[in-house]
Amino acid sequence: MSGRGKKLVAAPKSKSSVSRSTRAGLQFPVGRVARLLRKGNYASRIGSxxxxxxxxxxxYLCAEVLELAGNASRDNKKLRIAPRHIQLAVRNDEELNALLGGVTIAEGGVLPNIQAQLLPKKTKAPRDTANSSKDVQSQDF
Known part of the structure; x- marks a missing residue:
């Protein structure tokens, strides 16, 4: 029985685990969101x-807000996105403003707005172009 030992078989290469975020092509953590959905008691059963x-x-929503806030910061000649830029981005976009209408953004400030009644009224200039051209003296030296 000396030649009847077990044959050495190479162990099959174990597949490295691929996260659900990678499978879905996402950057945000799918596993964490799934855990929070289960622990949040939103429903007794949560689909995969x-x-x-x-x-x-x-x-998608984060990418949209960050893109608009980046544009707002670039308009203000800043390199860093501040809460003010997020506020301007959300409030100037119609759909995001409807979605986040009841949300207060800390340190966001308010939108610049001057009501029409507070602006000075435009007055028409007098039309004395004929008289003013006669009164002008030429500069002959």
Whole structure:
């Protein structure tokens, strides 16, 4: 029985685990959102696709707000996005303003707005162009 030992078989290469965020092509953590959905007692059962879908929606909204806030910071000649820029971005976009209408952004300030009644009224200039041209003297030296 000396030649009847177990044959050495190479262990199959274990596949490295691929996260659900990577599978879905997302940057935000799908696993964390799934855990928060389960622990939040929103429903007794949570489908596997629900966390992926919710994560994709959150990532899209963040990308949209960050793009608009980056444009607002560039308009103000700043390199860093401040809460003021997020406020300007959200309030100037019609759909985001409807979505985040009841949200207060800390240190965001208010939108610049002057009501029309407070602006000075435009007055028409007098039309004395004929008389004014006669009164002008030429500069002959």
């Amino acid at each position: 696709g629900a966390a992926v879908y919710l994560t994709a929606v959150i990532e």
